[in-house]
Amino acid sequence: MKDPIHGKFYKAVIGNPEQEDIKKNGKYPVCLQCHAPAAAKDGKTNLTAMPVYNEGVNCVACHTISRFKGTKKTTGGLRLGTQAYEFSSTSLQGPGTNHTTPDWQHPIFQNTANPDIFKSNAVCMGCHDQRKNSNKVALCQTGDEIATSDGDTNCLSCHMPTINGKADHSLLGGHSAKMVSKGLLMTMATVKQGKTLNVTIKLSNQLPHNFPTGAPFRNVYIKLTGYDKQGQIVWVSSQSHPVQDDKKAMFMYSLGDAKGNPAPPPKATQVLGDTRLKPHETRELNYTLAKGKITKLKAVAYYDLLLPAMKKKFPKPEHKDLVTSQIIAVSENMIDY
Ligand code: HEC
Ligand code: HEC
Ligand code: HEC
Ligand code: HEC
Known part of the structure; x- marks a missing residue:
């Protein structure tokens, strides 16, 4: 408790x-x-x-x-x-x-x-x-996810590594951003085409289970931001949250009721979708945007223990650590004139 x-x-x-x-x-x-x-x-x-x-x-x-x-x-x-x-x-x-x-x-x-x-x-x-x-x-x-990938991957090798001859019992998982960041490799490539920028963000799951795995409300999302020479934000991939306005950048498990409306885990009667990265999957996100004044692009991957709608049940400041999105990967590209 x-x-x-x-x-x-x-x-x-x-x-x-x-x-x-x-x-x-x-x-x-x-x-x-x-x-x-x-x-x-x-x-x-x-x-x-x-x-x-x-x-x-x-x-x-x-x-x-x-x-x-x-x-x-x-x-x-x-x-x-x-x-x-x-x-x-x-x-x-x-x-x-x-x-x-x-x-x-x-x-x-x-x-x-x-x-x-x-x-x-x-x-x-x-x-x-x-x-x-x-x-x-x-x-x-998590067990079924592993079964579909490497077969006999050992949980202990990552979750109980031997350090100074002792099995490390910290059992790190979703509550450690440092641990979560080990599961994702993110790279970004930008190609200029006339007045447009074609951006490809590559996300590779390094793990033999889903990224993220575990509790059904764990989720990851990506935000891409364009900055001008002065460092001012001139373009964003999502105005509010990717769950609202950039769904391809949202890696989550969606549960619903019989009518197809979102439902919490205990009440769900069906799976509406699963966009988490599968074991060892690599996925690409593509963005095409007007170059305009952009001189720098920055992609940030965030991890959340809870889905946005659930966070309201855990008011800050008491639960600040549970409701604050954690940065787990960053990738930057400079765009030259
Ligand atoms: C989630 C299950 C789990 C819990 C909880 C757990 N252990 Fe372990 N423990 C293991 C496993 C698995 C190993 C063997 C790891 C290995 O050898 O790779 C181990 C190994 C050990 C060892 C052998 C020495 C070593 O480091 O290899 C000792 C001593 C030990 N545990 C003590 C404890 C104590 C004390 C606690 C409670 C504070 C505890 N364990 C809680 C699973 C657990
Ligand atoms: C007796 C049941 C039990 C066993 C055995 C067990 N776990 Fe767990 N484990 C749990 C429960 C329950 C939680 C969630 C606790 C919570 O967050 O309230 C948990 C949490 C975790 C977490 C942390 C998830 C987070 O939210 O950060 C990791 C990682 C984990 N376990 C790995 C392991 C590994 C690896 C082993 C085998 C060495 C193991 N567990 C054995 C029941 C178990
Ligand atoms: C190659 C390293 C690796 C192996 C092998 C591995 N894990 Fe993980 N595990 C991670 C990393 C990194 C995370 C954090 C990212 C995530 O949640 O997917 C994680 C997350 C978890 C979590 C946290 C979920 C939550 O709700 O916070 C649990 C539980 C877990 N793993 C259990 C297992 C079990 C059980 C096995 C073996 C069947 C296993 N893992 C094998 C690296 C590994
Ligand atoms: C088969 C074992 C198992 C049973 C049964 C189980 N849980 Fe869990 N539960 C886990 C494990 C393992 C984790 C943590 C790792 C993960 O996310 O997979 C967890 C995590 C959770 C979490 C997330 C905790 C966090 O820190 O975010 C909640 C909430 C939860 N369980 C509620 C329940 C409730 C309520 C029930 C009973 C209706 C239940 N669980 C039954 C194994 C179980």
């Missing part, structure tokens, strides 16, 4: 996280299987009842995973979060690499080297493979 975006959605979709026996459609709230694994294992919904419930995905949630059952049931349907795993109640599981060093020795628990889980995607997939809402509309699908 410390994550304000998750907190708001959870309260809206499920209810009070401080109350016991909360049900959704008569069932235990599925969210907790991934977001609060310790509470899910105990079948509890009051997340303040024990500190470990509130910790979300804590050390023990991962380091007791002993086997991955897979997310797809043979009878159809999905096993989500803790349901996709078997857990050990007597022994901490780990990669086995630092098995003999003091930082992996525990005075109470036995340690088990389990590289099949801890050196592979299995340790992530129970929670990150895919999830649908109650109308069977896909929300998160």
Whole structure:
């Protein structure tokens, strides 16, 4: 609940996280299987009842995973979060690499080297493979995205790199602009043709999953600006926001209701569109504009955790870091006379 975006959605979709026996459609709230694994294992919904419930995905949630059952049931349907795993109640599981060093020795628990889980995607997939809402509309699908690209790309190589001999546990993703910027390569080429400029912006997804991946409201957009000799803005690709007036420069997942109007993830009944970059895709954006007084063109790529319409639910200044678009790539061209 410390994550304000998750907190708001959870309260809206499920209810009070401080109350016991909360049900959704008569069932235990599925969210907790991934977001609060310790509470899910105990079948509890009051997340303040024990500190470990509130910790979300804590050390023990991962380091007791002993086997991955897979997310797809043979009878159809999905096993989500803790349901996709078997857990050990007597022994901490780990990669086995630092098995003999003091930082992996525990005075109470036995340690088990389990590289099949801890050196592979299995340790992530129970929670990150895919999830649908109650109308069977896909929300998160990082696992499926990977499956359609490299097959056996290892999540850990990027999300848990070994630094000074230790696995970096920061688990950076959308909340780190620095991490996001590693996923995109942007270049720009300009060709003068008489009085016009033909601009091509090339965007390459460096990743084996979508760019951006994950939560369905993550999005990326590009703005192109023309400056004159004095540095004044004389041309823009978008007056307001690309979602309004330059849709080709908008990389997003659009969910809708039966009538085709935009709908939030819990209520969506259909996918209206998906313009995110597919694994390793390169896409070109073309602009043709009058050269006029333009001496410099600048393309900027921005990343947002939330879609523009959702930002209103997270008023500044409290949520400044969640609603401010982050610059993830910049490309500039000088236009000579
Ligand atoms: C999201 C799952 C996850 C969580 C949460 C997690 N770990 Fe890990 N941990 C791993 C994986 C996977 C590895 C193996 C990485 C590798 O060897 O490439 C690992 C490796 C380790 C190692 C072995 C030494 C090393 O650096 O290789 C230690 C010790 C460790 N974790 C401690 C912790 C502690 C303490 C916490 C809580 C603060 C924690 N882990 C939380 C998944 C997790
Ligand atoms: C028990 C379920 C679970 C497991 C196992 C798990 N995760 Fe997660 N992970 C989550 C949840 C839930 C969140 C979202 C937390 C939030 O933002 O409220 C998350 C968040 C993340 C994020 C950050 C996304 C952001 O918003 O910035 C990354 C990156 C990530 N996980 C990678 C991994 C990797 C890599 C592994 C395997 C080593 C892994 N996770 C294992 C449940 C899990
Ligand atoms: C080549 C490096 C690389 C590999 C391999 C990789 N990722 Fe990522 N991942 C990134 C980068 C960079 C981002 C930030 C851009 C984005 O969101 O696509 C990211 C973002 C994410 C996020 C954040 C989504 C959000 O909502 O903020 C999650 C979750 C995630 N990856 C999970 C995985 C999982 C699970 C695997 C393995 C199946 C994996 N990644 C493999 C580099 C990688
Ligand atoms: C299969 C595991 C799983 C289930 C079930 C699940 N989530 Fe998540 N959720 C994740 C993961 C993993 C992330 C973060 C990484 C990503 O974006 O893929 C996430 C991210 C989120 C976010 C975005 C958080 C942010 O920082 O932007 C919200 C909101 C959210 N989940 C709400 C819910 C709600 C509400 C439910 C129950 C109706 C639910 N989730 C069920 C795995 C799950």
